[in-house]
Amino acid sequence: QVQVLESxxxxxxxxxxxxxxxxxxxxxxxxxxxxxxxxxxxKQRELVATITAGGRTKYANSAKDRFTISRNNARNxxxxxxxxxxxEDTAVYYCYAEAGSGAYYYPDWNEVWGQGxxxxxxx
Numbered sequence: 707q708v709q710v711l712e713s714x715x716x717x718x719x720x721x722x723x724x725x726x727x728x729x730x731x732x733x734x735x736x737x738x739x740x741x742x743x744x745x746x747x748x749k750q751r752e753l754v755a756t757i758t759a760g761g762r763t764k765y766a767n768s769a770k771d772r773f774t775i776s777r778n779n780a781r782n783x784x785x786x787x788x789x790x791x792x793x794e795d796t797a798v799y800y801c802y803a804e805a806g807s808g809a810y811y812y813p814d815w816n817e818v819w820g821q822g823x824x825x826x827x828x829x
Contacts (some may be wrong), residue, residue, distance in 0.1 A: 708732040708805040708818045715799060715823030723789045724825060728801030730782040735813050736806035740777060740784045744797035744825075751800065757784060768794075791827045798822040 714726040730737065741756030741764075755765045755775040763775055774787045782803075788795065801820040806813030 708734055708803070708807055708816065710801045710803050710818050710820040712799065712801045712820045712823040715825045717826045717828065718791055719828050720792060722791050722827070723787070724791065726786040726788070726799055726801075726823060726825075728784050728786075728803075728820060730801075730803045730805055730818065732805075733807040734782055734805050735808065735810045737779070737782055738804035738806070738815070740782075740801070740803045742775065742784070742786050742799055743802055744795075744799045745822075746794075746797040749797075754799065755786060756802075788825075791825075793827045793829045795825060796827050797825060799825050 710730045712728045739756050739758050742754040743751050744754050745751040754769050757763045757775045757777045772790045777784045800822045803818045805818050806815050808814040
């Protein structure tokens with residue numbers, strides 16, 4: 707069983723910064739892509755940023771030049787540094803991990819989601 711736990715959300719004013727953290731734990735033998743998604747009220751969940759085990763990153767257009775995703779493979783953690791926040795960034799942010807568990811050479815791969823952390827940007 708693999709779990710992911712987010713932390714670091716909160717309330718910030720427009721133009722401010724926040725750092726989100728996520729840690730995956732449990733019976734993890736390998737980890738592929740990890741990332742952040744968000745869901746605003748009345749909207750579908752959308753990609754914010756992802757990072758592969760090799761460090762390749764992908765960002766939503768709305769996050770480019772403002773957000774930075776980083777990863778610690780040894781600790782199965784990722785962070786999201788968010789700068790120049792805007793009211794439209796207000797959402798619940800979810801951590802995502804493509805985790806392999808069980809046998810090392812033949813892991814059982816699962817997509818694991820956290821419970822989410824609220825980010826609110828006031829105008």
